[in-house]
Amino acid sequence: MSSLLLRSARIVPLTGPAPEEPVDVLVERGTVVEIAERLSAPAGVAEVDAAGRWLMPGLWDAHTHLAQWTLASRRLDLSETGSRAEVLAMVRAAMVPGVALIGWGQRSAQWEEPPTVAALDEVTGDTPVVMINADFHHGWCNSAALAVLGVPPRTEEQVVSEAEWFAVSPLLERLDPGGTSAPAYRAMLERTAALGVVGMVDFEFDNAPHRWIERWSQGCDLLRIRRAVYAGGLDGVLAAGWRTGDPLVPGEDRLRMGPLKIISDGSLGTRTAWCCAPYADDPSNHGAANQSPAELRELLRRAHAGGLQVATHAIGDRAAAEALAAYADTGAGGSIEHAQLICRESVAEMARLGLTASVQPAHLLDDRDVTDQVWPGRGERSFAFRWMMAAGVRLALGSDAPVAPLDPWLAIATAVHRSGDDRVPWHPEQALTVREALAASVDGRPTVAVGSLADFALLDYDPLIAPPEVLRAMPVALTTVAGEVVHSRL
């Protein structure tokens, strides 16, 4: 917790009015204590000249997988490929025999030739190779990688998907030792701070909150982290007595226990999101629930009794409706993660229950075409941010990194423009205003004022009037967490 005098900053009127002229902002012990046109710095307090830049609360990413994101930057990017042959060509070019290779970002649901183990083995030989699909719900592994990951060999079956995949994905470390070391995390945190980010909710699959405690003492104490746990780790968290919001290190308020995460259905890309109506390209398939109604309620009940909030992944409209019924029955609180396809009645129910919609706008860039194709007529109910806002649902924007890049400006710009290129906006009736999108990206913090926590992002341009391309890549001059400078180019 630090002290700081920020000179000549324009305060962004995010949720309420702000002075129109640039002001000086004095921070003491992590909190704003005075705002005026001209302040003098108390002895020993550092001064930073904002030179008329724009000041707002620091950004949050409400849905990340930080080990996967840390690793993603070391991996072969397959996101621009469009066929099996293209992926295999990139793998062939990138491969060093004997050095395991991990790629990510391909979209095999759209390929004519399926991703088979045999096709991959032919190109890779004995060198372990894993390619993670863009939606992170399956991995295309060769035989050598299956062996390293402890997955039974397969000839007929193609990819390792869903529950089996979620179980082995933490083991990818075996292919890239050092990829999730403390220095690798530290580098990721510094890149993230440079975007104006002050905090993230970490939904990593490893069920190991204690790893963050270790890492924290190894130099990864830069930003605020809320660490979630999955059902498999629930007993341990309950036994430790960690409730949502509790510091994981006594006296350290930046590293806290997050919610219990439940994955209640699948994804659109793998046709496993649980829907009220069938998939247009597979009329017998509605997707499916991952738990019985009784199992879902039991998890919510145990978490709620133990003081944990619950973050329930629900991508299909049926999954969202069923999850909401379970929250209503158990009294649990928390969020619906994704809420990608939703009925209007469910939006009203989410508001009534006081649940947060934790949404990832950038997914609409990837999913707009496949939505029109397999959920025809349901586009209006996809990424339905305007309905949520109108109903009074609290929105929290995120990336689901590494599914989309950990970049709140991409999420904000997409929530506003609903297009990432020169195509027309997709269902613009569901767009947010810039002010709404920013307010949904700061963990509920209001306009900077006396009494504010000094978690700041200082921007080169006024975000409220920035054109789309500037908003999308907003230059951030300074980021602070509790008054501590975590990124600066001033």
Ligand SMILES: [Zn+2]
């Ligand atoms: Zn996720």
